[in-house]
Amino acid sequence: MQRDRKTEVYYVTIGILVFAVLMLGVAYASLNSTLKKSSAFAHPFVATWDVGFEPGKVLGKSLSYSAGNNKSCGSIDVTENIVSIGNLGLNTPGYGCSYALKIRNRGSVSAKIDEIISSQPSGKTCSVKEDSIMTCGNLTYKLTYDYGGKKLLTTGDRLDAQIGVLPVYLIIMYSGSDIENNDIQVGASFTLIYNQV
Amino acid sequence: MxxxxxxxxxxxxxxxxxxxxxxxxxxxxxxTTLKVTFGNVTQAVNTWNVGFKPGSVTAEVGGTSDTGRVCGNATVTTNTATVDAATLSKPGDSCTYALTIENKGSIAANLASITPTYPGETSCTTSGASMVCGNITYKLTTDSSGNDLLTAPKTLAATSGTLPIYLVVEYTGEDLSESASPQTNASFTLTYNQA
The missing domain is CATH 1.20.5 (Single alpha-helices involved in coiled-coils or other helix-helix interfaces)
Known part of the structure; x- marks a missing residue:
């Protein structure tokens, strides 16, 4: 008996959907199987995702080239996803502030930086390099792995599973020359998007 | 179907x-999305404002003589401290003036030099921030104990740095058989530069 055309369509549709479910299931399973291989225990391993800032209070450190000009950089409160720096005054070329943050991955899934988005202060034009260093007029904002400010965060950087915490430095520097008029920059920001590897 | x-x-x-x-x-x-945001970052134009704390200063009198010792007041402006006439009659007599140097600018300052100027027609010997001219010693000290000002920290921090100093005039010589000629216009010049 010739099959009803509609029935065939249903069979094909169901077949495609089953195939899609199987593929997604295999992907998920491979993720789990990888973890099973690395697990010391025989019981099933549940994947965990735990990437974020290590919460706490961070004291700013003054970066200054001239003695006697070390103003306080204040302290900042760090939550798991957000760091907000309060108001700062930088009046001397060479002066700056550094904040030692910690990014953690205590989960069982490795992560990588998929994107770094730098947002310029309102009404300012900035030059951006590798997304984690932004120069706006006399000020330079950057995210680095070292206190010296040389090793920038870049897209693709890995944050391996269960690495614990990784130090990251947020640095702002008065990098230009003396100014003739007071200036204020408001709302500069960096956004880091971590996805699984 | x-x-x-x-x-x-x-x-x-x-x-x-x-x-x-x-x-x-x-x-x-x-x-996971992580965000770091800055508030207001202010850059203020640098200002230079180093000088004396203005006012009138009464001397602290030292020594043992009850007569013949007069310590005038010191009139202090931002750039100058001028001591009125003083009379010292016996060894040990002294007039000490407590002054304050302030930094109200946004740039730290360093004491670059202290230059003594001898009283007219009097030869003196100098050492650190003091000069001995005949029977009179003039000196700038960092405390009431008499430590030379040059031993104090030389940097005056921006905005709110202060340095207390003492201007001392003292009869350090021998008793005189007759009055000596007055010494006039002895001075010290302090030069501060950007740190």
Whole structure:
């Protein structure tokens, strides 16, 4: 008996959907199987995702080239996803502030930086390099792995599973020359998007 | 095809679709967004403002003589401290003036030099921030104990740095058989530069 055309369509549709479910299931399973291989225990391993800032209070450190000009950089409160720096005054070329943050991955899934988005202060034009260093007029904002400010965060950087915490430095520097008029920059920001590897 | 069978197909398709959506959401959910935001970052034009704390200063009198010793007041402006006439009659007599140097600017300052100027027609010997001119010693000290000003920290911090100093005039020589000629216009010049 010739099959009803509609029935065939249903069979094909169901077949495609089953195939899609199987593929997604295999992907998920491979993720789990990888973890099973690395697990010391025989019981099933549940994947965990735990990437974020290590919460706490961070004291700013003054970066200054001239003695006697070390103003306080204040302290900042760090939550798991957000760091907000309060108001700062930088009046001397060479002066700056550094904040030692910690990014953690205590989960069982490795992560990588998929994107770094730098947002310029309102009404300012900035030059951006590798997304984690932004120069706006006399000020330079950057995210680095070292206190010296040389090793920038870049897209693709890995944050391996269960690495614990990784130090990251947020640095702002008065990098230009003396100014003739007071200036204020408001709302500069960096956004880091971590996805699984 | 019966209606019942069609309904079964619809249920299967729906369940499979939901499973795909659920797995996709689960798979895609492994992502974290971290944000760092700055508030107001102010750059103020640098200002230079180093000088004396203005006012009138009464001397602290030292020594043992009850007569013949006069310590005038010191009139202090931002750039100058001028001592009125003083008379010292016996060894040990002294007039000490407590002054304050302030930095109200946004740039730290360093004491670059202290330059003594001898009283007119009098030869003196100098050492650190003091000069001995005949029987009179003039000196700038960092404390009331008499430590030379040059031993104090030389940097005056920006905005609120202060340095207390003492200007001392003292009769350090021998008793005189007759009055000596007055010494006039002895001075010290302090030069501060940007740190």
């Amino acid at each position: 019966t209606k019942g069978r069609i309904n079964v197909y619809y249920v299967i398709i729906t369940v499979l679709s939901l499973a795909i959506v659920g797995l996709s959401v689960g798979y895609a959910a492994l992502s």
